[in-house]
Amino acid sequence: MKERQKNELSMPKRKIEDLQPRKVSLLHWFRKGLRLHDNPSLREGLQKGAEIFRCVYILDPWFAGLCEKGVNRWRFLLDCLEDLDKSLRKLNSRLFLVRGQPADVFPRLFKEWNITHLSFEEDCEPYGRERDQVIKALAQEAGVDVICQRSHTLYDPQEILKLNNNEPPLTYNRFQELISLIGPPPQPVDPVTAQDVEGMDTAIASNHYEKYGIPSLEELGKREIVFLTDWEFGSGYEQYYGTVPSYKVHKTFDPVKRTNKIPLSLHGQLLWREFFFAVGCNNPNLDQMENNQICIQIPWDKNPAQLKRWTEVFEELLLDADWSVNAGNWIWLSCSSFFQQFFHCYCPVMFGRRTDPEGEFIRKYLPVLKNMPTKYIFDPWTAPLEVQKEAKCVIGEDYPYPIVNHAEASHANIEKMKKVFKNISKYCGPGETPYFFLRNFEPLGTCLIPLMGLQLPLLNLCLEFTILRCWDEEKKMKYPHPHLLPH
Template identity: 40%
Template sequence: MKHHSVHWFRKSLRLHDNPSLIAALKSSRKIWPIFILDPHFVKSGTVGINRWRFLLESLMDLDRSFKELGSRLFVIQGSPAEVFPKIFKDWEISQLTFEIDTEPYARQRDPEVIKLAEEHEVKVVQTVSHTLFDSEKIIKANGGKPPLTYQRMQTVLSKMGPPSEPMAAPTKEDFTECKTPEESDHSSKYGVPTLEDLGLSTKGISPVIFPGGETEALNRMERYLARDKWVCNFEKPKTSPNSLKASTTVLSPYLKFGCLSVRSFYYGIQAVYSGKTHSKPPVSLHGQLLWREFFYTAAAGTPNFHQMKGNPVSLQIPWDENRAFLDAWTWGKTGYPFIDAIMTQLRKEGWIHHLARHAVACFLTRGDLWISWEEGERVS
């Protein structure tokens, strides 16, 4: 029997290489692609205006892509615990699909949603697509604990074989037998809200430099992959945080939100490398993706990795508490021009070069201010 399926977007805000979405399409006669605007994030105060704008742009881009396929994106405001029982009942859902997320809040949220699905006799399908590999399989291959050095990570991965190849995006043909019911008032009920709708102030917001969405992500990736020599010679430490035009790909936010598949980028780089002399990990472009994989795996296998307390791999440091210093760092008013310029760029553009990130993080913590990295993480 064909399902009535909900595909739940969280990260992976894209159509290409989205195996859980494809699983829903292949097994269903009706599908509702949804994104839940969770008040946990709206009210947290740790999500800055640039990040919100990037997310909403990504959702609008995703909805446009669905429209071209004869479907729509349903954006629903509320907590997952409130939203799912209602839509399970109202839409007579029999299957829920989504991508595995190993981050702390997701690890608390997802088991609760799976329990709700079981209570409503809804089948749950989860797939891995936000990382190159399944983090749990890496941990298992390393004897049940995450690799805690880059070199050990490389050794483990060398025995696991290459990542799975990316899947193609769905086409109109995929939606001929699997339809999305659309109500006449869809835009007012399920449309992507504006920043103002969410109660977010746009006063003083800077122009968009890096627009969100899968379309921009793929275009940006292809522009860089077309530069064969640049790709082959890329070494991260030799790029500049001071250049007026970004000296790196600036694909990190697109990978973070899943607008771009990390596997698509990995195999795109691989195609450029083929038959050519090229740089190697850890400094190469492939090396950067492996750094990403390393930290996702370490976080997935380490309790409380996102904080100092209860984190077995974190030094337990008696940090100072100095609100005046923290505010000066946050708003670029430390009196150190390089640090202040970086923090101003971060606030206005929402992105900074990785060497700039190192500089401001060091200045905040062990370098100068002796303030906890957790305080820096909360700055929006």
């Protein structure tokens, strides 16, 4: 008895507040789905009886300060965040923009804000899943419950793989068979309204903007430079914002999908997006050739100067660059996987004329060409010098020459690809056989090569840049006007 009393006296006294139940405090982490509508993770979190809720967006200062991202992408992100903040204000809340890496930020926020629940949208890509596992472990250590729901894709990529013997579907037809077994995707969830957060509180300090405000485009660089003085490294900046949910696009176009043939319709393009997410969800090497089992090991030419110029706009000018979709399109277009009819080749000039006959898209997004006559706007290097001067766009001074003659280069590449496919066994990935590739290739037929994202003109702009903007700036070489494919 005396021993028991001695032990009780030696035990540290607990604070009164420790004996009281913790208030349910929800922290929602915005990454891709920058919206209050069709946000199942946020809705479920709010239904946990939250008394306090905050919404946070984490900006990695390393990438904000140093990455070569296009100005329009940053403007697009900031506009999305401003719109989200306005939506939250209608709920008597605000968006908290926090600088740092998630693994460093969350332990501090869990403690500082006394968080009990963390919600965020499920990430189906390899890097995102690895990052999220780290955050879930940190949450568990802090006694924080995690709520994670899928809303970035119509279908669960992991479910698709399970139906396909844990292998990615490597043809569009096979993908369609698999999703037909799953059935139609779920309906979008209702938007979060003031009624859903009635009685909840968001602690907003008087210095909210200074600590957590959304910077302007001009402020962004300055504030990140200051932050970077004590920063060593960063990783994982999100490049895709999900302001329009895939469910909403699907629901809008599903009733009219029969009026157009898949995959030429917008509905079909949405399914191509789903296809690439399924292919890439368990393949961290989808964006490279080496150690990528679904990619033919093609002996590409190594030309650092040309490669540098092509990479200048490879991702910089894309507003919405999903990793899986971007990588999937490039291995498709390069004949590295998915189909074997390598002799189908797009001419950027002819493609532009068919897609945008008057050149309106080019005039808007390439203003240097806005005065160029429609006859020459798709291949301005063929315009007579007098026409160039009148349009105030002299090729070689105001606008670059092409880096290659498209007709000659495409013909040479087709001949090289013939040799690759003739000796396919030499170019298979590790552990693969020619049969693996040939059984998984899909004839192109009348099928349109899937475009990047959902905006048809975007590919035209990318092709215009990659073909026309790339030239030898050091030597200022004056290439002869190339005669492209017959018009």
